[in-house]
Amino acid sequence: MADGFAWWQSGVIYQVYPRSFQDSNGDGVGDLPGILARLDHLQTLGVDALWVSPIYPSPMADFGYDVSDYTGVHPLFGTMEDFERLLAELHRRGMKLILDFVPNHSSDRHPWFQASRSSRDDPKRDWYIWRDAAPDGGPPNNWLSEFGGGAWEWDAATGQYYYHAYLKEQPDLNWRNPALREAMLDALRVWLDRGVDGFRVDAIHHLIKDAQFRDNPPNPGWREGMSPVRRLIRLHTVDQPEVHDAIAAMRRVADGYGPDRLLIGEAYLPIDQLMAYYGADLTGFQLPFNFHLLSTPWEAKALAALIRTYEAALPPGGWPNWVLGNHDRSRVASRLGRGQARVAAMLLLTLRGTPTLYQGDEIGMTDVAIPPDRVQDPWEKNIPGLGLGRDPVRTPIPWDGGPRGGFTTGEPWLPLGPDHERVNVAAQAADPSSMLALHRALLSLRRAEPALSVGRYEPVSAENDVLVYERRHGRDRFRVLLNLSAAERTVDAVPDAAHIRLSTHLDRGGEPVSGALRLRPDEGVVIGFDDKGKGGE
Structure with a gap:
């Protein structure tokens, strides 16, 4: 940890999607003992914290994001004992554990919802969002579900509709109800009492809905091929002002367990709106997830503009963060190709701020x-043909080149990649030029040099497909040069005596640099200056 900085500022977070990480019992689904069995990989990789996607009891309508028991x-x-063993071993190794928290909706099998739908007079009726039908007997308004169709489900027994932003099996909780809010905060306390180090809070911008239940306006930018929910602008269903009071309440709970507990918020929002999720006087999330690298054109000027805009928008004292992949979005190596994926890894791990790695991207x-008969994702099943399904990015990690990739002794819940015989952890661990070797080297360099984790960011140039910036901390400074093209580029690299600390090709360490520098196709380099004092603070 760099002096004066929290662990989550200097550290690197790694997302584990537990169904696809490691199966320990042959049922084809990853589990907690499987994660425990693979901690050597994560420690050797050099990450500081695991964010584990939901492990709660669930009917699995949305693979754990429909929670039937929050504690x-x-x-x-596995079992609670398995969880406690994993947590203890992580802490023994100096690593942190961040759990997913799903506050927007529960499962329709949750006892709270079972009580809520049992009667209009039940004390938990208002723990969910119920409305009378419209005068014509239809839904109360025009709100749509993220997973297709309308967002209101008729309940014949009680004669009202309930709201679900996602599946009908995922009724939305009513955070305007004080008793519900306190019950959810109590769930956080249970896990904090057990020793977890923080939470990634799911779909936080959906948490509060318009109190007047007004129709969402039509979206003039919607086109065929876009998700049907985008037919409407979600003016009244996401990013409501009251959400920040709920976030502040979560933060107060976390802060009650000490200053090192971390809250991360998932909100796909424009940068200016995202900044509000840091909260007034930084009383919101320490890290509102910044997903903008996922959608920004992979061009030097566009990336430079994104970094400049994001850095300038941060509130005073707000800490940046960056994401290149997760369990919902196409993998970086598919978006950019494997050559540029190496360059992207260098970008992610040398920008100012906390990076989050998604499992498998390191290889x-x-x-x-x-195949159609193996589709699992309800989003794809509900809206086929638009490429919305998330199964392709959730397939199991291949640990070796065997027929089941070392992931399971049974039938994996999703198929492994056709190239897993060569793209796997064991093969790459034995290859000093592999993607895994690059990630290990980047993380090692980042850990050794505070300038690359907590130092200042200074733009240099963005010309001819090459993005150049510097990181500075005290007397130390580094220059990062990223060739974003598949062609060779020559750059006026440095005016001072310097040497290459790391190339994405892993073959130029120690090479002296002065003046122009040739960058090969799909190559990024980190340059260290021989005169540490020159240009330092």
């Missing part, structure tokens, strides 16, 4: 085509 462990993933996994 338990699904038997599919260059790509999206896997899923």
